Amino acid sequence: MNNAWVPVANRITDIIKETDVEYTFTLESSIRPDHGQFVEVSIPGIGEAPISVSGTGDGWIQLTIRAVGHLTCAISTCKVGEQLFIRGPYGVAFPSALYENATLVVAAGGCAVAPVRTLIRSRLADKKLAANTRLLFGFKNPESVLYKDEIDEWSKLVQTIVTIDKEACSWNGRTGLITSHVADVDIPDLSQTHVVIVGPPVMMKYTSAQFFSRGIKQEQIWLSFERRMACGLGKCGHCKIDNSYVCVDGPVFRYDKALHLID
Amino acid sequence: MIRDINRKKTVKNAWRITKNRALTCLRIRVPGGHLEARHLELMKKVAEIYGNGTVHLTTRQGFEIPGIPFEKMAEINNLITDYIAFTGQHLSTEVISSREGYPAAGTRNISACIGNRVCPFANFDTTKMALEIEKTVYPNDFHVKIAVTGCPNDCIKAHMQDIGVIGQALPEYETQSCIGCEACVKNCRKKVTGALSMVDFKVERDPRRCIGCGECVLVCPTQAWTRNPQKFFRLVVMGRTGKKNPRLAAPFAEWVTAKVVLGIMENLYPYIQQYIDKSLVKEHVGYIVDRTGYQVFRDWLLRGITLNPEARIAPTMQWSGYMYGYDTDAWDTKSTIPGSL
Amino acid sequence: MKKLLQKDEFDALLSTSSGVQFLGPVRLKGRGRFSDTDLIKYGQIKSFTDIVWDSKTYLSAKELILPITETLLDFTGTTVVQPPVEDAILVLFLRACDIHAIERLDAIFLNNGPSPDPYYKQKRDRFKLVLMECAVPFDSCFCVAMGTNTVSNFGAAVRCIEDGILIDIRDEWFTSQIAGSGTDTEFELQFPQQNGADVHVPHIKEMQEQLFTHEMWDEYSKRCIACGRCNTSCPTCSCFSVHDISYGHDSNSKIARRQRVWDGCHLDGFTDMAGGAAFRIECGSRMRFKTFHKIYDYRKRYGVNMCVGCGRCDDVCPEYISFANCINKVNDLVNESRSTPDE
Ligand SMILES: Cc1cc2nc3c(=O)[nH]c(=O)nc-3n(C[C@H](O)[C@H](O)[C@H](O)COP(=O)(O)OP(=O)(O)OC[C@H]3O[C@@H](n4cnc5c(N)ncnc54)[C@H](O)[C@@H]3O)c2cc1C
Ligand code: SF4
Ligand code: SF4
Ligand code: SF4
Ligand code: SF4
Ligand code: SF4
Ligand code: FES
Numbered sequence: 001m002n003n004a005w006v007p008v009a010n011r012i013t014d015i016i017k018e019t020d021v022e023y024t025f026t027l028e029s030s031i032r033p034d035h036g037q038f039v040e041v042s043i044p045g046i047g048e049a050p051i052s053v054s055g056t057g058d059g060w061i062q063l064t065i066r067a068v069g070h071l072t073c074a075i076s077t078c079k080v081g082e083q084l085f086i087r088g089p090y091g092v093a094f095p096s097a098l099y100e101n102a103t104l105v106v107a108a109g110g111c112a113v114a115p116v117r118t119l120i121r122s123r124l125a126d127k128k129l130a131a132n133t134r135l136l137f138g139f140k141n142p143e144s145v146l147y148k149d150e151i152d153e154w155s156k157l158v159q160t161i162v163t164i165d166k167e168a169c170s171w172n173g174r175t176g177l178i179t180s181h182v183a184d185v186d187i188p189d190l191s192q193t194h195v196v197i198v199g200p201p202v203m204m205k206y207t208s209a210q211f212f213s214r215g216i217k218q219e220q221i222w223l224s225f226e227r228r229m230a231c232g233l234g235k236c237g238h239c240k241i242d243n244s245y246v247c248v249d250g251p252v253f254r255y256d257k258a259l260h261l262i263d
Numbered sequence: 264m265i266r267d268i269n270r271k272k273t274v275k276n277a278w279r280i281t282k283n284r285a286l287t288c289l290r291i292r293v294p295g296g297h298l299e300a301r302h303l304e305l306m307k308k309v310a311e312i313y314g315n316g317t318v319h320l321t322t323r324q325g326f327e328i329p330g331i332p333f334e335k336m337a338e339i340n341n342l343i344t345d346y347i348a349f350t351g352q353h354l355s356t357e358v359i360s361s362r363e364g365y366p367a368a369g370t371r372n373i374s375a376c377i378g379n380r381v382c383p384f385a386n387f388d389t390t391k392m393a394l395e396i397e398k399t400v401y402p403n404d405f406h407v408k409i410a411v412t413g414c415p416n417d418c419i420k421a422h423m424q425d426i427g428v429i430g431q432a433l434p435e436y437e438t439q440s441c442i443g444c445e446a447c448v449k450n451c452r453k454k455v456t457g458a459l460s461m462v463d464f465k466v467e468r469d470p471r472r473c474i475g476c477g478e479c480v481l482v483c484p485t486q487a488w489t490r491n492p493q494k495f496f497r498l499v500v501m502g503r504t505g506k507k508n509p510r511l512a513a514p515f516a517e518w519v520t521a522k523v524v525l526g527i528m529e530n531l532y533p534y535i536q537q538y539i540d541k542s543l544v545k546e547h548v549g550y551i552v553d554r555t556g557y558q559v560f561r562d563w564l565l566r567g568i569t570l571n572p573e574a575r576i577a578p579t580m581q582w583s584g585y586m587y588g589y590d591t592d593a594w595d596t597k598s599t600i601p602g603s604l
Numbered sequence: 605m606k607k608l609l610q611k612d613e614f615d616a617l618l619s620t621s622s623g624v625q626f627l628g629p630v631r632l633k634g635r636g637r638f639s640d641t642d643l644i645k646y647g648q649i650k651s652f653t654d655i656v657w658d659s660k661t662y663l664s665a666k667e668l669i670l671p672i673t674e675t676l677l678d679f680t681g682t683t684v685v686q687p688p689v690e691d692a693i694l695v696l697f698l699r700a701c702d703i704h705a706i707e708r709l710d711a712i713f714l715n716n717g718p719s720p721d722p723y724y725k726q727k728r729d730r731f732k733l734v735l736m737e738c739a740v741p742f743d744s745c746f747c748v749a750m751g752t753n754t755v756s757n758f759g760a761a762v763r764c765i766e767d768g769i770l771i772d773i774r775d776e777w778f779t780s781q782i783a784g785s786g787t788d789t790e791f792e793l794q795f796p797q798q799n800g801a802d803v804h805v806p807h808i809k810e811m812q813e814q815l816f817t818h819e820m821w822d823e824y825s826k827r828c829i830a831c832g833r834c835n836t837s838c839p840t841c842s843c844f845s846v847h848d849i850s851y852g853h854d855s856n857s858k859i860a861r862r863q864r865v866w867d868g869c870h871l872d873g874f875t876d877m878a879g880g881a882a883f884r885i886e887c888g889s890r891m892r893f894k895t896f897h898k899i900y901d902y903r904k905r906y907g908v909n910m911c912v913g914c915g916r917c918d919d920v921c922p923e924y925i926s927f928a929n930c931i932n933k934v935n936d937l938v939n940e941s942r943s944t945p946d947e
């Protein structure tokens with residue numbers, strides 16, 4: 001029988017140090033995850049964890065990993081040529097087809113830029129879609145800005161607002177919480193707009209509130225949830241909220257559904 | 264009234280000398296401290312008909328029925344025969360049929376905590392064990408105090424006895440059944456000796472630190488820990504109160520079986536017989552050990568006993584305790600303690 | 605087909621059936637939580653007298669199909685090895701509620717998510733279920749309220765009588781196994797119609813979101829000690845965690861085992877995420893989460909209540925928290941809100 005638990009060993013071909021604690025790994029891989037999906041990554045003997053796919057291509061995927069615990073710290077010490085074990089992809093992706101005929105605003109806080117990067121890349125690769133895309137990123141400080149160079153490239157193509165929480169001498173861009181910049185996002189037609197908001201629970205809550213005050217409806221907002229996971233397969237129960245499994249029915253949820261997910 | 268009473272014989276018969284020359288007080292044994300309630304009627308009857316209508320509960324879990332005229336002793340001895348026969352079923356038919364009351368009082372009532380008839384922590388039926396011990400050591404005139412307690416919490420204060428019997432559970436661990444919740448590890452660390460630790464999501468037990476309390480079995484949500492059905496005991500010996508040198512009993516044996524416990528109890532008496540100072544009215548066994556030294560005591564107590572493989576016996580012994588008669592001249596007084604009125 | 609099997613006829617069947625393991629409630633003498641008590645749990649049945657009829661098991665038959673610790677994979681350095689596949693048929697003796705409980709697990713392990721769980725399925729496919737008739741329900745059962753008192757998907761059903769069993773055979777496998785043994789007889793299987801625990805389950809349509817935050821849960825924050833016994837003893841709790849164990853002294857060594865181990869939503873750490881985020885810190889909210897899984901959201905997803913009313917959680921809680929009463933409390937709140945007119 002096909003055993004979904006069996007991972008595939010994938011070689012690391014490139015490592016980019018994004019910040020002090022975040023690294024982007026490029027791996028050889030034949031899977032083609034959709035935007036917002038995640039994989040289960042492991043090092044045998046250390047552990048397994050869900051990680052969003054932050055880049056895909058022909059024969060490769062990218063993962064941006066923040067070293068915070070047992071496994072993620074171990075991964076951060078891996079070198080090119082070593083292998084990570086991968087299974088997946090899992091979860092419900094952002095409904096990008098639905099966004100095609102609309103303005104898409106992507107608001108991401110901190111390392112949550114990772115799960116939306118492929119979505120942004122694919123939008124910006126298409127001239128027509130790029131024109132209808134707006135980006136809003138919030139980081140803690142200049143040192144924690146992810147994908148710096150790529151964001152610079154994006155900002156040449158579309159409205160890209162980048163803010164850091166507090167003023168810092170090495171920063172001459174916007175400051176303040178992401179919520180305080182929602183008003184500046186250029187939204188031509190409210191009814192023809194979708195908003196993707198990813199980040200910590202409070203960030204998603206208050207950023208959504210700002211978009212509501214601009215007239216965006218619950219049905220137009222898409223969130224990505226992060227919960228403890230031990231399988232990604234809808235079995236272990238860790239990620240269940242109400243009758244939804246974040247690993248199977250999420251991590252992407254439309255706001256009006258997410259609203260009723262009470263932990 | 265002429266009152267010519269053989270004091271020694273009377274005391275041996277479990278009657279007390281009291282401060283009132285006309286009155287005595289009956290001591291009733293309750294081995295293991297647990298009794299069928301119907302027997303309370305007898306206590307009530309003796310107290311109300313012969314005594315002053317009150318009953319005292321002793322620290323050793325017996326009854327003392329005070330205010331009884333000496334001349335009623337024979338009548339009451341006859342009356343309590345059925346009770347003695349019931350609680351001392353091992354006593355000889357001679358003792359029982361004589362209807363002359365208790366045959367000895369030196370070796371005291373074997374007291375016990377409530378044990379596993381009620382207490383979830385207890386590792387065995389303490390009353391049943393107390394009865395077994397009673398069978399082994401009573402009747403005997405040597406002054407020996409024994410108590411039995413269900414677990415190392417020692418609710419009966421076995422540490423204040425000549426021999427204290429403490430129940431031990433040998434915890435056994437089923438690795439596959441453990442969910443790694445750490446409840447046992449945290450509990451053992453907080454409440455007991457910290458014998459458990461987590462290694463690779465499973466538990467390891469350090470047998471040198473484990474005191475056999477059985478707490479891990481109690482808290483485990485999957486019963487990965489269970490008790491080895493064999494009952495084990497720790498013996499602590501030569502604890503005492505008294506006017507000379509009060510002290511807590513110290514561990515003598517660990518992980519011994521009931522059979523070994525009873526054998527050791529039995530061996531205690533020939534040892535006392537051999538070494539007791541006959542010039543004294545009574546010599547407390549602890550002081551005999553102080554004189555002979557631990558090694559002699561140990562040799563006598565283990566004589567002829569086959570130890571079970573798990574058993575451990577203390578090689579030497581250090582008792583805590585102190586001697587009365589220390590100098591209190593330098594102690595603080597009312598005037599030297601700040602703030603005292 | 606209905607038969608009477610004498611004890612020795614039954615034992616003969618156990619010993620002659622090759623490639624079949626018989627599993628059911630057995631007694632482990634002196635292995636209970638308290639001294640001089642027995643542990644009743646699922647285990648191998650070697651003779652008629654091994655089967656325990658008069659007590660409920662502490663852990664359910666779940667541990668046979670979802671082992672407490674189960675190896676998922678072995679990493680040998682170069683390959684990923686799956687544990688060997690076994691083929692013995694597993695004849696399992698269990699009660700009506702516990703048969704329903706296995707179906708509750710099926711929903712998760714066979715039907716939820718992208719694919720069936722291979723480890724679960726591998727065992728599930730080998731199970732043949734034998735219903736043990738409940739002549740008299742146990743003290744804490746509430747199967748009638750949960751609709752699990754009756755059951756029909758079993759291969760055979762047995763009633764214990766003085767010198768053997770009466771067996772009601774419902775499928776071909778059992779027919780062929782038993783052909784030739786015992787004597788034909790007649791009896792009608794009985795299902796309990798009433799329980800000692802009177803439980804009223806509210807309908808999910810009437811369970812409003814206010815119940816999630818109702819103050820009734822606060823009391824449980826003060827009472828529940830997060831010991832997890834209600835989860836481990838529950839035949840339908842299916843949660844687990846996954847751990848890796850390294851067998852190399854060298855930290856880069858890939859010789860390792862990946863295993864899953866039961867977990868539960870009442871236990872500390874169940875929702876912990878790296879970096880310190882966690883949900884349901886208060887035990888009251890864990891009680892709510894469990895309760896709603898058992899009688900609300902599982903039903904929203906799969907159409908039946910998850911709880912099968914076996915009463916084990918009530919039997920094992922060291923704090924004497926009654927889940928049955930908790931359901932009734934929720935039901936009372938639902939009734940109250942129904943009878944209070946809108947202001
Ligand atoms: C859908 C999803 C996408 C994610 N994407 C990314 C990403 O792109 N980059 C990134 O750096 N991190 C991501 N995370 C978070 C990442 O999974 C955790 O940081 C990681 O599990 C920590 O594992 P650890 O062994 O280092 O930490 P430890 O604290 O040692 O964790 C031990 C175990 O707990 C579980 N666990 C701990 N934290 C989390 C968590 N946040 N989510 C789920 N399980 C957890 C895992 O099973 C982990 O193996 C994502 C989480 C989810 C749910
Ligand atoms: S028996 Fe007591 S001391 Fe021994 S491991 Fe268990 S809890 Fe600790
Ligand atoms: S209490 Fe039981 S399940 Fe929990 S860690 Fe200890 S042995 Fe394992
Ligand atoms: S919740 Fe309680 S009564 Fe219901 S199935 Fe689980 S253990 Fe049994
Ligand atoms: S009640 Fe808790 S432990 Fe049981 S299945 Fe539901 S989430 Fe898992
Ligand atoms: S068994 Fe009782 S105390 Fe333990 S987690 Fe469940 S409700 Fe809480
Ligand atoms: S991660 Fe296991 S059920 Fe979702």
